[in-house]
Amino acid sequence: MSEENQANLIKVKNLSFSYGEKLVLSDININVAEGDVLGIIGPNGGGKTTFLKILLGLIKGYQGEVSIVCTYGRKNRSHHTCIGYVPQRPDVNIRFPATVTDAVEMGLFGLTGFRGVSSEERDYIHWLIKKTGLEKIKNRPVGAISGGQLQRTFIARALVGKPAVLMLDEPLVGIDQTGIRQFIDLLMEIKEDLKLTVVLVSHDFHAVSICSDKVACLNRTLHFHDNPEKLQREHLTRTFSCAYEAFHDLDFHIHHTGEKQC
Amino acid sequence: MLTIFKYQFMQNALIAGLLVGMLCSMLSLFVVLRRMAFIGEGIAHAAFGGIAFALLFNLNLLLTANIFCIILAVLIGFTSKKGKLSEDSSIGLFLTTSMALGVILLKLRKEYTSEVYGYLFGNILAVSRSDVIGLLILSVLVVAFIVYFYKQIQYFIFDEDMAKVAGIPVKFFYYSLLVILAMVIVMSVQVVGVILVSALIIIPATVSLLVAKRFTPALILSVIIGIFSTFSGLITSYYAKLPSGAVIVITLFLIFVVVLSGKKVYDVINRKKQEAEGQEAP
Numbered sequence: 001m002s003e004e005n006q007a008n009l010i011k012v013k014n015l016s017f018s019y020g021e022k023l024v025l026s027d028i029n030i031n032v033a034e035g036d037v038l039g040i041i042g043p044n045g046g047g048k049t050t051f052l053k054i055l056l057g058l059i060k061g062y063q064g065e066v067s068i069v070c071t072y073g074r075k076n077r078s079h080h081t082c083i084g085y086v087p088q089r090p091d092v093n094i095r096f097p098a099t100v101t102d103a104v105e106m107g108l109f110g111l112t113g114f115r116g117v118s119s120e121e122r123d124y125i126h127w128l129i130k131k132t133g134l135e136k137i138k139n140r141p142v143g144a145i146s147g148g149q150l151q152r153t154f155i156a157r158a159l160v161g162k163p164a165v166l167m168l169d170e171p172l173v174g175i176d177q178t179g180i181r182q183f184i185d186l187l188m189e190i191k192e193d194l195k196l197t198v199v200l201v202s203h204d205f206h207a208v209s210i211c212s213d214k215v216a217c218l219n220r221t222l223h224f225h226d227n228p229e230k231l232q233r234e235h236l237t238r239t240f241s242c243a244y245e246a247f248h249d250l251d252f253h254i255h256h257t258g259e260k261q262c
Numbered sequence: 263m264l265t266i267f268k269y270q271f272m273q274n275a276l277i278a279g280l281l282v283g284m285l286c287s288m289l290s291l292f293v294v295l296r297r298m299a300f301i302g303e304g305i306a307h308a309a310f311g312g313i314a315f316a317l318l319f320n321l322n323l324l325l326t327a328n329i330f331c332i333i334l335a336v337l338i339g340f341t342s343k344k345g346k347l348s349e350d351s352s353i354g355l356f357l358t359t360s361m362a363l364g365v366i367l368l369k370l371r372k373e374y375t376s377e378v379y380g381y382l383f384g385n386i387l388a389v390s391r392s393d394v395i396g397l398l399i400l401s402v403l404v405v406a407f408i409v410y411f412y413k414q415i416q417y418f419i420f421d422e423d424m425a426k427v428a429g430i431p432v433k434f435f436y437y438s439l440l441v442i443l444a445m446v447i448v449m450s451v452q453v454v455g456v457i458l459v460s461a462l463i464i465i466p467a468t469v470s471l472l473v474a475k476r477f478t479p480a481l482i483l484s485v486i487i488g489i490f491s492t493f494s495g496l497i498t499s500y501y502a503k504l505p506s507g508a509v510i511v512i513t514l515f516l517i518f519v520v521v522l523s524g525k526k527v528y529d530v531i532n533r534k535k536q537e538a539e540g541q542e543a544p
Contacts (some may be wrong), residue, residue: 092424
């Protein structure tokens, strides 16, 4: 839970970005405190992925200021190694001859340069594989595992470089309610173990609201950015530009549960 | 000593064949996995334009074709990355234009152009000692590049977006692979020809990926297949008095058929074995 005196690890000030003539993000101001979970919700095409890609340094030419500070002994590390990223639809070549362990190890290739993987790093890879429940399939080719297993492989790969921030883009797509619960439990466990700051993008506001310290409703501009307890139906209606039918159980999910479930 | 090794031209041919087999099959895995196979085809056909240009103006053939193909390879990469054209359209555009340019340039040439057949389908007799030295230098450079950037290239091919996030210079690797591919194709043209060189770029990795489950074994197997097919193809073509390029490609195809059949049989046996074990289990 964020506190007033907690250092802001991610600072975004007056951020605007256009794809040609089309304004995608307008005057975004977001701060994420160290150790917090920021949930970003919004409709498709609302600029969520663009926002993440700007944070990742994949998109340049924006207006405003974006800064990410590495923490927990990760100071003086480059922007790239400070962030672990799990993309929405990884454009990986499934025919690539690599086992689950190989795929996780690749997350180190931007860090290790030309040296080999140390025994300490190898131990950490095995710990991550175990933690993400991939132990039994660690030697299986990535082309022969399920979508959920592949997603966990990519989470382990994103964490292998010991980042300060973990960013996940729509990780809940195609997962059933039980799977979502398990996924969030795993995410929170990893967050605590590795002292991570998490940015979670999803259109599933229920899942986001139960595990986030702060929620940002993004549809070109920010319609809400605060504790999920303060999130009201009108914020979501404005964000999604319609009377969102699923909001009827918003009160149950946020207010009636008293506090966040995780 | 076999008669085949007595002649200087056959020694050149065999060394060149081994180097071409190694280079093409090494690149093969990167090209197939990065889905650049059609780019290889495009560059190979584009070489025809460069060869025709060199023949018309009596320029150094390999140098001219190299420059021509490198420019085209970079243009293909640039237009498909930056422009509004898809990669396929971009390759199709440059491939056909370069071939058409080659035909026009050859028509403008007054002299008889019998050697063009050799460049189209390979003429092992035309490989000189200086060609072998050129291939040797290129082999050293390509192997050094791949060994040095081995891990980074792997990540770039597996997941380009995430490699970029990890700070790997993906553009550098994309254009470097295109340039290396262009140079290897031009240097291979005399052994297998413009039309058939793409087989050496595609088939070795296609075969190795049928059986190998990890990257390094797949690369080693691809190189073994490339070297074996070129070497055995050259020897067969010498004794059977057949065009070397065509024999190498047929050898590669036969290897593909044998490995694919073997894999199918292995899969069937393996499945039946698992079913039998399943029935035996209480």
